Amino acid sequence: MKEGPDIALLGSLIGDPARANILTALMSGKALTASELASEAGVTVQTTSSHLKKLQDAKLLKQRKQGRHRYFELANEDVGGVLEAMMGLAAKQGLLRTRTGPKDQALRKARICYNHLAGDLGVRLYDSMIANGQLKELDDDVQLTSTGEQFMVDNGIDIAAITLTRRPLCKSCLDWSSRRTHLAGALGTAFLHHFFQIGWASRKDNSRIIKFTQKGEKQFLKMFPL
Structure with a gap:
C-alpha cells in the first residue's frame, strides 16, 4: 500500500x-x-x-x-497558493482557455490573489522589498526584517496589529502570470487593504482585476523602487 x-x-x-x-x-x-x-x-x-x-x-x-x-x-491561503501555482504551470505549458486581450493585460498587471496583490505590481512589491533589505529570503520562507518593520511604520501600516493575527506574517506565493514570487501572508493582505484605504487602488466589479489610479500607481512605484 x-x-x-x-x-x-x-x-x-x-x-x-x-x-x-x-x-x-x-x-x-x-x-x-x-x-x-x-x-x-x-x-x-x-x-x-x-x-x-x-x-x-x-x-x-x-x-x-x-x-x-x-x-x-x-x-485558507495554502489552497490559494496551490491554485496560483497550477495556473502558472498551465500558462507556461500554453494551456490557456482564452486568447489574450485587454482584460488579460489588466489581470497580469494587478489582480487579487485570494487576499493579497498579485500580477506585475505584486511581483514588483516583493522584489523591491527584497532589494531594499525589508524582506529576507530564508530557504523556502520569507521574513520581515527590522528595516522592513520601520518601512511599515513610515508608511502608516500598523505592524503590531498584523502580528497579533494567527496567520503567518509573510509567505511567498508563485505568481501565475509572471511565474515569479509575490508577497502573501498577513503582510501581503495588509498592503492591499492599505492601497484600498488610501485610494490608490480599487477592485473592479465581478473580476480579480485591481485597478490603480494614475496617481496611485505613481505613488506605488515610488514606494517600491527597483
Missing part, C-alpha cells in the same frame, strides 16, 4: 472542470453563494451543491452562514 499524501485525490478534485471553475472564481477572495458558483461553473445549482460538498470534505473550501444564506470561500 502506498503511504503519504494523496496527490491523486487532490488532483481529481481540482481537475474536474466545474470544480476548477468554482475554485478559480473563489480566488477573487470573495465569498460566493451556491447559485453564484453554479453560474461560474456552468452547471445546475444541484450539481454545484454536490461539488461543494466534495470540496468541503477535502477541506479545500469552508462555509459561512449569514441569515438564510450560505457563502463559500477558499479554506
Whole structure:
C-alpha cells in the first residue's frame, strides 16, 4: 500500500472542470453563494451543491452562514497558493482557455490573489522589498526584517496589529502570470487593504482585476523602487 499524501485525490478534485471553475472564481477572495458558483461553473445549482460538498470534505473550501444564506470561500491561503501555482504551470505549458486581450493585460498587471496583490505590481512589491533589505529570503520562507518593520511604520501600516493575527506574517506565493514570487501572508493582505484605504487602488466589479489610479500607481512605484 502506498503511504503519504494523496496527490491523486487532490488532483481529481481540482481537475474536474466545474470544480476548477468554482475554485478559480473563489480566488477573487470573495465569498460566493451556491447559485453564484453554479453560474461560474456552468452547471445546475444541484450539481454545484454536490461539488461543494466534495470540496468541503477535502477541506479545500469552508462555509459561512449569514441569515438564510450560505457563502463559500477558499479554506485558507495554502489552497490559494496551490491554485496560483497550477495556473502558472498551465500558462507556461500554453494551456490557456482564452486568447489574450485587454482584460488579460489588466489581470497580469494587478489582480487579487485570494487576499493579497498579485500580477506585475505584486511581483514588483516583493522584489523591491527584497532589494531594499525589508524582506529576507530564508530557504523556502520569507521574513520581515527590522528595516522592513520601520518601512511599515513610515508608511502608516500598523505592524503590531498584523502580528497579533494567527496567520503567518509573510509567505511567498508563485505568481501565475509572471511565474515569479509575490508577497502573501498577513503582510501581503495588509498592503492591499492599505492601497484600498488610501485610494490608490480599487477592485473592479465581478473580476480579480485591481485597478490603480494614475496617481496611485505613481505613488506605488515610488514606494517600491527597483
